[in-house]
Amino acid sequence: MKQFLFFVRKEFLHLWRDKRTLFILFGMPIVQIFIFGFALTNEVKDSRIAILDEAKDEASEAIIHQLEASLYFDIEKNISQQTLVKAFREGKIKLAVVFPQKFSEQLQHVNAAAIQLIADASDPNVATTLINYTSAIILDYQNQIKGFQKFPYAIKTEMRMLYNPEMKGSYNFVPGVMAMVLMLVCAMMTSISIVKEKEMGTMEIILVSPIVPLRVMIAKMVPYFILSFVNIASILLLSVFVLDVPINGSLVLLVAECLLFTMTVLALGLLISTMASSQQVAMLISLMGLFLPTIMFSGFMFPVENMPLPMQVISNLVPAKWFYYIVKNVMIKGLGFQAVWKETLILAGMMLLLMTVSIMKFKTRLE
């Protein structure tokens, strides 16, 4: 036991002496929470749209006025048919609203007029959203000139937003950021730890000492385990007090699940470390190899059930997916352990498997 504690102390000193690294490790979750909390939104606002008004009459101007009043758009009026394509190509506008000649006249006399919307669909979702917003504003205008009247046989729908009545994006990404930060910090740091000793030659000293491999590995995990605990606390504090995301479920359960996930990822990092030949390899695998898949497959950016079947199968291998599901249910929906026991078991199973494999792979001989 004493031997083990010495080892833990050594690992702590390693971590503690590198102030720059420590600074980044603590800063990363905070910066991520701020980026996601304040910068990334899926809603569309201030989009640059162009108006090509061939009519320049009462009705077209009234609609333009309403578009201008909306927060969704930034309006560019100085555009002609010739410069339209160029403006799209240069990326200056995302949508163009085209009023034909005699727009008002058509509307008043024939009771029918057309407006053309041209969208830059290279980003399909923004295009769809912009078309929907613009159409809604135009239809609003149409209803105004129609005058208010009650439709017969009307079906009214009432919508209720469960769990997230204000439709805040942070409810979705806080669990995601937790998964991402823990994944990257823990996996990368532990993945270097063993291979670094190999590279520096200090591994030899450890190998000739009487300490058993299992203890070496656990000792390497302890400092990062504690570091992750601090990161979990800072993420939770920031999300509750800065982003107003509530913790609806049991805090104890939530933290316990976080720690379980941390262990799983630490084990993954150790596995990478025992297999990698150099620090560079270990880092590239743990960062490049884990960064995008964690974002893509955990389900917080892109819903898993939308993916083609093979991708859904692959996503099951990503621990972050299970963790994201657990945090979402416990933290946001406020469900208890009975709702997440299956996912917890899967994570625990992954952890045991990764631990076993990395201990088996740990070589007590130098090549």
Next chain:
Amino acid sequence: MRVLRILLEKEFRQIFRDPAILRIIFMMPTVQLLLMPLAADYEVKNVKICVVDYDHSPYSHKLINKITASGYFTLVDYSDSYEKALRYVERDEADLVLQVPRSFEKDLVREDEAKLYIALNAINGVKANLGGAYLSSIIGDFNNEVRLEWMQLPRFNPQPLISILSINWFNPLMNYQWFMVPGILVILVTMVGAFLSALNIVKEKEIGTIEQINVTPIKKYQFILGKLIPFWVLGLIILTIGLLISRFVYAIIPVGSISTVYIFAAVYLLAVLGLGLLVSTFANTQQQAMLLSFFMMMIFIMLGGLYTSIDSMPNWVKTFTKINPVAYFIEVTRMVILKGSTLADIRTHLIIVFGFAVVLNSLAIWNYKKRS
């Protein structure tokens, strides 16, 4: 010139002698580019719906048939208990609950007004919004059908009607992969370039070989150029592989000229590698270099407009994206490949990124000290 040639030879040898690194450099982007775009699908399909029908009338059945026939929805459960339906939502087995109240049909026909209740799982806002919008439009259609059954519509429009025609340029089929593939390619090229260059000089520091270089008459700029050029070549090779994948796997045929992409990429890579080398001259250990460059890359990538539109970000972030090289490259790649923008259209982007390249590389040369 001869010095540079010899330095280059050394660097290339070092790269090619480490098969593990080479494999990662080429395999990882390829595999990720083959898998990621398939996963990155923002279109919402198969919204899972629970129907709670307290009415059990011909109209409620008709409505439910219409919803399931639309193709957007999968009916998970049809019951008459709201609590039961909520449990499906809790377990993520359903996304929304449609509740048809008792006397729905009677109210609709007799009172001229009936109500429906929709409860959405709103944790993922995009999905909730889209699902709700689909459902509302189906209900709207159903409403019109009911009206037609009971009323005779006049032949001419009695009221002004504006018809809206929308056209989708540049991506008429609204294929989300067209949008994602160029973006992901940029990220992969950037990551390989930034990480490798960040690790490189610091590795020589850690191993101690930098001392041997420092005592030679190699000039500082020669040393930095010797580090820069090999990764620049590698970056362009990865870009080529990526473009081939997007052409033959995703059938994305660039509308614009491919040489425009290469010209921009050539300048852009100089900037990214310069950043990596700068980090490398600052850091003392590979671990520091990697963390630092990853930390920066993460911010650049997240705020680069890959997933979320830069337009909708707050102003302070928009100001920041002006110094974010990743944002420029993502935008340019999409512009050229999807919209056919020409070199003239992207000239401002090109000049700015060229500026980054000059500044970052000068800083790297300046910060590289031959004395320790």
